Amino acid sequence: NTKSPKRHVLAKSLTVSDIQRPPLKNEPIVPLSTRTMTVTELIKGEEIYLENLNILEEIFHYNLTHMAKDPLYKEEGYGPSIKMIFAGLTTIKSTSGELLRNLQTELQKRPDDPYVGHAFVSILAYFKVYTSYISGYDDRIAELKNLKQNERFNEFLTKLEASNQKRLNKRTLNDILIHPVKRMPQYFILLQRLIKHTPNDHADYENLVKAELSCRNMTEHFEEQSQHAASAKEVIRVMNSIHIGKKFAELKRSSPHRIFLFGDRVKASFSKGSGKSLRISSYIVHAFNDCVLFSTKSKMKIWADDVTLKYYFWIKDISKIEQTKENHIEMVCGTQAILISATTEKTLKEWLMYITTHQAKISEQSNQRRKLKPRISRTTSQKMEKCSDDISRASFLDIEQSSDVVMRMSSSGNDLKVPNLRKSSSANDLSSFNK
Known part of the structure; x- marks a missing residue:
């Protein structure tokens, strides 16, 4: 509308570059990178x-x-x-x-x-x-x-x-x-x-x-x-659902690196040393990356919804593991022998995989920690001992010589005057003390 003078001026001030328009025919489009x-x-x-x-x-x-x-x-x-x-x-x-x-x-x-x-x-x-x-x-x-x-x-x-x-x-x-x-x-x-x-x-x-x-x-x-x-949180939840008696006091409820992996129901028996193995019983299993807990349903009313811990073992303590017969795993942990009866072949494989995998991880972690420890060679150790003996001997000789000097000075009638440093700290007193 050119009737309005203001609009006319505005229209004149606009240029083609100020107006957003579609590209003209055959005009190249420069895409943004x-x-x-x-x-x-x-x-x-x-x-x-x-x-x-x-x-x-x-x-x-x-x-x-x-x-x-x-x-x-x-x-x-x-x-x-x-x-x-x-x-x-x-x-x-x-x-x-x-x-x-x-x-x-x-x-x-x-x-x-x-x-x-x-x-x-x-x-x-x-x-x-x-x-x-x-x-x-x-x-x-x-x-x-x-x-x-x-x-x-x-x-x-x-x-x-x-x-x-x-x-x-x-x-x-x-x-x-x-x-x-x-x-x-x-x-x-x-x-x-x-x-x-x-x-x-x-x-x-x-x-x-x-x-x-x-x-x-x-x-x-x-x-x-x-x-x-x-x-x-999951570890705490699981561990809090298990009643752990006083005889398992060494088993901490939480550990910084503990991870809950799975829960299962298995039949197992336990034996210590050359003793007879206990009869196979049903257990509720809680498997972590560092230990396995075997529990049974709690009989006490105050723990009606929870389970009571009966046995547990550390994965790092397993010295032997083998498949003895169909769907059976036999393990030796320290002085304890454990026989686990898996429900299916698939479950058996899962158990074997779980134990061997985490055994390898724990072994690797312990090796890494061992490498980080400073090692002192036998030669270095001997040198350190010799050096220590030399220092001790030198110190003893110094003490002997000092005591000999004191004895000679005392016998000659010269009194040793040691300044009282608490009362006086003048340069003369300190110099005489040093002498």
Whole structure:
């Protein structure tokens, strides 16, 4: 509409390059490189991620912390739980903000080829803050679940979420708390893609590899930690379901490297030394990576739902294992002989595989520990003994000579004057003492 003078001026100021249009016929389309697209995706993703962290900080952390301090809610004691749920988020937010600034700076410096690796390497040390957050994520969610069971807290949180739906976009606190957990694997995938589309002689290639390796290690570390945590919980659950009598006091309920592998029902008999073997009985078996527990249903009412430990053996103590007859395994552990009757041939193979595999692992671990111990050769040991004897002999001679000097001085009537260092510490006294 050219009737309006303002619109007429605006229309004149526009150029063809300012207007988004489809390409003309026979006009070549220049596609964006995969590298450029990945960088764009990384920056865009970081902006969204930082916004989610801001939501956590500004909407939830701020308001819930102030609510816990409010006299109306203070007696409920929400403070420690809220502090635990949001612990480390401020540092993670600062790290994300710094990374985004670095990426944007690199993009301004080199619009066609930003150095993403350089932007990452400068803040890799701060990525350690993710360790505590991710390792404690399950505990945070469990704590939040416990808080929600409180009617007053749940009501406050529901109203808080409802009043901020423009920013939350139908999401809840639980939905946003997981973002820091997901971000590290995303970094790893994007950096992998960048390396794939970056030449080896590129100036940023080395930094990209360094950043990718760091993110890979952290991702694997988080996975291992989560697996260990889940495994530890499972071990505790299983061990707590077993009543362990006083005669098995040496068997600890938990061990840092213990993993629960499987449970089974088998028939077995046990014998000690040359004694007669006990009759074959049914047992509930709990197999771990370091020991095997044989239990029976508890007869006492207080342990009605649990089992009572009857026998156990350490896998490292197995000196002999063989298949004696159909679906039977015979083992020797120290002075104890064990005969296990498997239900099927498949179960038998699984048992043999389980024991031999973990025997090999335990043996390998013990060999590695043995290698790490410092070894002193026999010659070195002899030299050390000789050196020790020489030192002792020299010390004894010094004492003899000193005592001889003292005796001679005493016999000549010269009194030794030793200054009282507590009362006086003058240079003269010290020099006379040294003499």
